[in-house]
Structures are given as C-alpha cells and as structure tokens.
Amino acid sequence: MNKTPGYSAPSMAETVPAEEPGNLQPSGVLNQEAMRGKFSLRRILSTADGDVMEPPEAFPPGRPEDPIEMGILSLSIAKSLFENFVLVLNPYISQLDPQLHTFFYVRQKSPFLFTAVLAMSAKTFNPIVYNALYDHAQHLYTEVFRNGLKSTEIVQAILILTYWKQPQDTRAWTSIGYAIRMCMDMEWHKLAPYSTSSRLTMGEARRREIRNIERTWYVLFVYDRSISLQTGRPWMIERNAFIEWIDTWCTDAIADRNDDLLGAFVNLRLMSTSIFSLHAPSRSRGERVPLEDMETLLSLKKASIERWERRWVQEVDKKLLPEEETCHKFLIRFYGMHFRLQLFSLPLQDVLSSAYSDSSLHLDIIWAAFTGAMDMLRLVSQHSTQLYFAQDSIHVMTAYSAAFLVKEIESSTISAIRSAAQAFSHQASAPGTSCELQARFLHNIATKVAQRKRKEIVATPTTASGLDRHASENHNHSESSKLPFLPPEVNQAMPQPLEQPLPDAFIFPHPDLDPLFMDDGAWADILASAAFNTQNVVSE
Structure with missing residues (x-):
C-alpha cells in the first residue's frame, strides 16, 4: 500500500x-x-x-479481464466512453483526478475500475454495450471479494457502481461498508494532515497518488454520513483531524476543480451530524433537546447553511470561465436545500404533539421545512438539463421533498379538517345549529377530498419517476422508477395546515401529485357537493 x-x-x-x-x-x-x-x-x-x-493480489491468471481484450467493445468506443465519464459524469461525484486517471493509467492499473467506469458511462452514452460491461464489472466485483483483494482502485470501482446502480440493487449500504472496512485494513483511518513543506519534497505524480487515496477517503466519509442520515443506521467513519483538514486540502496547488465540490460536501456532513445528534433522544433518559432550544439551534444552523452555500458557490465561480457551465453550483444548492428540509422536518413531530398542539407558535419551523421542499423542486426544474446525468442520491432527495409536501398538504389537511369537524360536532347541542352545520360541512369536504384522491390513485398510480418528469422528459434512468425508502420522520410527521396563505408559485412538478387545492374545478365540485348535502353526511 x-x-x-x-x-x-x-x-x-x-x-x-x-x-x-x-x-x-x-x-x-x-x-x-x-x-x-x-x-x-x-x-x-x-x-x-x-x-x-x-497468492499475489491479482486476478487469477489464464483468463483475460480487460473488456477490450475480451471483445466486449472496441478500443475507439472504450476511449470515447472513458472520456465522457471523466468530462461529464465525474464532476458529479468528485471521484477521479483527470490528470492522474488517464485512459492508459486506469486500464493498466485496475481492470475492475476500468470496467466500472466504462459500464457507468455506457449506461448513459452507449446502452448497447452496457449490459455486457455491467455483467463483467459484477464478475470482477465477485472475484475481488472472493480473493480478498484490496486497493484504492477497487474501492473507487465499488463506489462508482453504487452511484448509478440498477433499480433492484439494494447493496449500497453493504457495499459502502465493505469498502470502508477494506480501507481500514489499508490503514486509511490513520490518514493525517501534513505540512506544505513535506508536500513540496515530492514530485507531482507522487503527490497526485497520495491525494487519490485521500480524496477517496473523503468521498467515503460523505457517502457514509449520507447513508446514515437516509436510513437511520450508524456511520462507520469517525470525525478526526484529517476530516476537518478538508479546507486546507482543497487549496493544494494540484487540487482539481472537482475537489471544491467534495470540500463542500465534507463540510456539509460535518454540520449535519452535529445537529442531528442533538435532536436524537438520549438512550439512557429518552430525552430530547427542548423545542424552544431546538428552534434557536435550527436558526443558527440555517444561517450556517446559507453561509456554507455562498462560500462554496463562490469557490466554484472563481475557477469557471465566463462561458463555462458546471453541475457543481446546482449540486451545492440542492444538497443544502435538502439538508435544510431534513433539519426542519425533524422537530415537526414535537410541534404537533400534545405538548405543542398550538402549531401557530412554531410557524418558523413549519415554513422553513415547507419552503425547503419547494425550493428543491423548483431548483430541479431550473436545472433540468443536468438531471440526466445525476447520481441516484438526487432522485432519492427529490422523492423525499415531494413525499414531504404531499404529506404536508394532503394527509395533514384532511386530518385537520376532520379534527375541526369533530370539535364543532361536540358543540352542536341541537340539529340545525351553526356548529352542527359546520361540522357536517367540514366532514363532507374531508370525505370528498379523500374519495377523489383514492379514485385518482387507482386510475393513475404515481411513481418517483414522475417527480421530475416535467423537468426532463427525455430522462430515461430506470433508477427513478421506484420510490426509495423514506426516513421515519417523514412517515411519522403529520404537520398542521399552514396559517399563512400559500405563495402564488405553489405548483407541483407533476399533475399526478396535484393536491387538489389548486384545482378550481375540483374545488367547485367538492364545495358544491359539501354545501348542498350537509344534511346527508357521507360515510366512508
């Protein structure tokens, strides 16, 4: 090593x-x-x-492992796919150093990494050869595991195969854990900051090889913390001096432009783990940070996210030519908005619990979570040309924001209307009173909305792929066809309807997800039915 x-x-x-x-x-x-x-x-x-x-750490002799030598694809197609990966896909994941990872270098260094790069590039740019390349990459993955091989390139290949995995592939958590353990065997967890003078004593090629190891460990840290936040499972890589050294690491003279995106993500994950650990209940006492204190912390963190976004967008802008476009600014803003949504959706369950039944006292939390989800969907529509190449995590986060809004607007509103109807019903001392008529009216509205939505679901099932279909109609990634696992806080939170009017720009990105409240025709039917049939309560 x-x-x-x-x-x-x-x-x-x-x-x-x-x-x-x-x-x-x-x-x-x-x-x-x-x-x-x-x-x-x-x-x-x-x-x-x-x-x-x-036995040496090499694939078994006697059989070719190079996909070109195996006849899977020609040399010219392989070079084209490799170039497209480095120029188009790699900026999304900050994985390879274009100066180090040339076509010849990767091909000679690791057939597994070489095949993984070509397979993921073929998935986007040349689907005809994708299946054969993907199957070969999976074969090499099996050989790596079976023979206990370990190298930087093997870790990178495993990561690349998880970014754009097939929709039925559920191995991301296991694969990342395996890669991290492999790195720990290679003692990467002992990486530490080093001085500028020590760097200058080495040649550039050697420095790039060292940064290649460091970059991969930083990527694993980000991935490890991201999966932990999405699934609620514990992370494996601890915070240490090397992780916190990321800002200095990004200023190295041979730093690649993609390293700024990685620096932004490492900083974001350092921020996110600190606040989420504060809100988690104590195992010993079952206590949480009081909501009033949590609101103060959230306010501070929101300001930190805004400073983080401004800083790293500026860093990206510094290295761009006037006519250049990059996915980095989109990714920085998108991940920041997703963090803001997660941050403010956490205390919603407490806001809506019996102890905090008056949600009007905590409108800042509700509004911040709501606008965070809305901003994510708006940003997706503004950067539709970059969605085609986006890794799976973008689809997971988009689905999270859309599902949060559906629960925020639809289920919660119906529940609130029914609760109000019950409250009026308890006040109805005799038939025909205002309270009794109001109870019937509200109950009919809730019933009509619920019935209409059930009919729409049966007639037109929605999937996660519909969330961004309006923004990129030619987006044919099969990964977005499944609704991913959503964190418990989304499924459990039942926010109350907002007491402020919705903004004029409140539009869902897909007609199947229309919550009906912006459909004047639907509301006319519902209100007419409810108003003219208050004496005939509809039972479900």
Missing part, C-alpha cells in the same frame, strides 16, 4: 505488544502479521518468523 507522509504504519510494539508481560489477549500471543490486518487462518497458524507467502 502507498504510505502517506501524514502517517506511517505503526511499529510492532505499537500494534502488537507481544513482549508485554501477562498479555494473553489474541493480539499478544498470535501471529503478529495476522493481527495487523492480514487476518487469515494460514497466517494465524503459521510457525514462520517472517511473512507468510500468499
């Missing part, structure tokens, strides 16, 4: 204190090499003093 100047492999005495008197732990009595990460039965049971000879 390539060693970074910022850290070095620990000595035997540091890692395996075998000479310590009374040390009867496995690390003290078993083979030292085995306990330093080369964990195998052959090593543990070895009686040799030195390193135990094992």
Whole structure:
C-alpha cells in the first residue's frame, strides 16, 4: 500500500505488544502479521518468523479481464466512453483526478475500475454495450471479494457502481461498508494532515497518488454520513483531524476543480451530524433537546447553511470561465436545500404533539421545512438539463421533498379538517345549529377530498419517476422508477395546515401529485357537493 507522509504504519510494539508481560489477549500471543490486518487462518497458524507467502493480489491468471481484450467493445468506443465519464459524469461525484486517471493509467492499473467506469458511462452514452460491461464489472466485483483483494482502485470501482446502480440493487449500504472496512485494513483511518513543506519534497505524480487515496477517503466519509442520515443506521467513519483538514486540502496547488465540490460536501456532513445528534433522544433518559432550544439551534444552523452555500458557490465561480457551465453550483444548492428540509422536518413531530398542539407558535419551523421542499423542486426544474446525468442520491432527495409536501398538504389537511369537524360536532347541542352545520360541512369536504384522491390513485398510480418528469422528459434512468425508502420522520410527521396563505408559485412538478387545492374545478365540485348535502353526511 502507498504510505502517506501524514502517517506511517505503526511499529510492532505499537500494534502488537507481544513482549508485554501477562498479555494473553489474541493480539499478544498470535501471529503478529495476522493481527495487523492480514487476518487469515494460514497466517494465524503459521510457525514462520517472517511473512507468510500468499497468492499475489491479482486476478487469477489464464483468463483475460480487460473488456477490450475480451471483445466486449472496441478500443475507439472504450476511449470515447472513458472520456465522457471523466468530462461529464465525474464532476458529479468528485471521484477521479483527470490528470492522474488517464485512459492508459486506469486500464493498466485496475481492470475492475476500468470496467466500472466504462459500464457507468455506457449506461448513459452507449446502452448497447452496457449490459455486457455491467455483467463483467459484477464478475470482477465477485472475484475481488472472493480473493480478498484490496486497493484504492477497487474501492473507487465499488463506489462508482453504487452511484448509478440498477433499480433492484439494494447493496449500497453493504457495499459502502465493505469498502470502508477494506480501507481500514489499508490503514486509511490513520490518514493525517501534513505540512506544505513535506508536500513540496515530492514530485507531482507522487503527490497526485497520495491525494487519490485521500480524496477517496473523503468521498467515503460523505457517502457514509449520507447513508446514515437516509436510513437511520450508524456511520462507520469517525470525525478526526484529517476530516476537518478538508479546507486546507482543497487549496493544494494540484487540487482539481472537482475537489471544491467534495470540500463542500465534507463540510456539509460535518454540520449535519452535529445537529442531528442533538435532536436524537438520549438512550439512557429518552430525552430530547427542548423545542424552544431546538428552534434557536435550527436558526443558527440555517444561517450556517446559507453561509456554507455562498462560500462554496463562490469557490466554484472563481475557477469557471465566463462561458463555462458546471453541475457543481446546482449540486451545492440542492444538497443544502435538502439538508435544510431534513433539519426542519425533524422537530415537526414535537410541534404537533400534545405538548405543542398550538402549531401557530412554531410557524418558523413549519415554513422553513415547507419552503425547503419547494425550493428543491423548483431548483430541479431550473436545472433540468443536468438531471440526466445525476447520481441516484438526487432522485432519492427529490422523492423525499415531494413525499414531504404531499404529506404536508394532503394527509395533514384532511386530518385537520376532520379534527375541526369533530370539535364543532361536540358543540352542536341541537340539529340545525351553526356548529352542527359546520361540522357536517367540514366532514363532507374531508370525505370528498379523500374519495377523489383514492379514485385518482387507482386510475393513475404515481411513481418517483414522475417527480421530475416535467423537468426532463427525455430522462430515461430506470433508477427513478421506484420510490426509495423514506426516513421515519417523514412517515411519522403529520404537520398542521399552514396559517399563512400559500405563495402564488405553489405548483407541483407533476399533475399526478396535484393536491387538489389548486384545482378550481375540483374545488367547485367538492364545495358544491359539501354545501348542498350537509344534511346527508357521507360515510366512508
């Protein structure tokens, strides 16, 4: 493994204190090499003093692994796909260094990474060869796992295969965990900041190889924290001095323009984990931060997100030519809006609980969550040309915002109307009173809206792919055809209707998701039916 100047492999005495008197732990009595990460039965049971000879870290001989040599595609098509990946797709994921990862370098270095790059590029630019390349990439993935191979390129290939995975693929959590454990075996968790003077003593090629390792660890940190936020599962990479060194890392003289996007994402994940951990209930006491204190924290974090966005958009703008376009500004704004939505949707359940039944006292939280979701969908429509190449996480976040709005506007409104109807019903002392008529009126509205929506769902089932279909009609990614797993806070939160009028620009991006409240014809039918039939309550 390539060693970074910022850290070095620990000595035997540091890692395996075998000479310590009374040390009867496995690390003290078993083979030292085995306990330093080369964990195998052959090593543990070895009686040799030195390193135990094992098969080299290479694919089995006797069969070609290069997709060009296998005849899957021609050299010219491979070069075209590789170039398209580096120029078009790589800016979305900040994964490869264009100066280091040339066609020749990647092809010679790792057939797995080479095939993964070509497969994901073919999915977008040449679907005819995609299936064969994808199947070969999966075969190489199996060989890597079966033989226990470890390298920077293998980690990068695993990551690339998860960004634009097939819709039925559920391995993202497992694959990222496997990649992180692989890196820990290579001691990447010991990466540390190093001085400018130490960098200057190395040649550029060596510095780029070191940054390649560091960049991949930063990407894993972002991915690890993102999946944790989406699924509620624990993260694996801890915050340390190297992670917090990201700002300085981005200013290196050989930093790539894509590194600014990675720097923005690392900073965002450092911000997000701090606030979400505060709101999580204490395991020992089952307590949360009081809502009033949480509102203060949220206000501060909202300002931090706005400063974060301004700063990194400016960093991106500095390196752009006047006629250039980039996906980076779109991604920075989109991820910032998604964080804002997640941030303010968390306390909504507390706002709407019995202890905080008066939601009008917390309109800032409700309005911030609502506008966060709306801004995400508006931004998608403004950058429709960049959606075709976007990784799966963009589709997950878009679905999250749309589902949040549907629950905010539709389910919650029906529930609130019914609650109000029940309240008026309790006040109706005799038939024909104003309260009794109001109770019947509200109940009929809620029933008509619910019935109409059920009929629409049966007639026209909606899918996550419809969320951005208006913005990119030629978007044929099959990944967006499934509604992804939504965090528990969305499914549990039942916000009350806003007490402020909705903005004029309140429009859903797909007609199937129209909450009916902007459909004058539908409302005319509902109100007419409810008003003229208050004496005949509709039962469900």
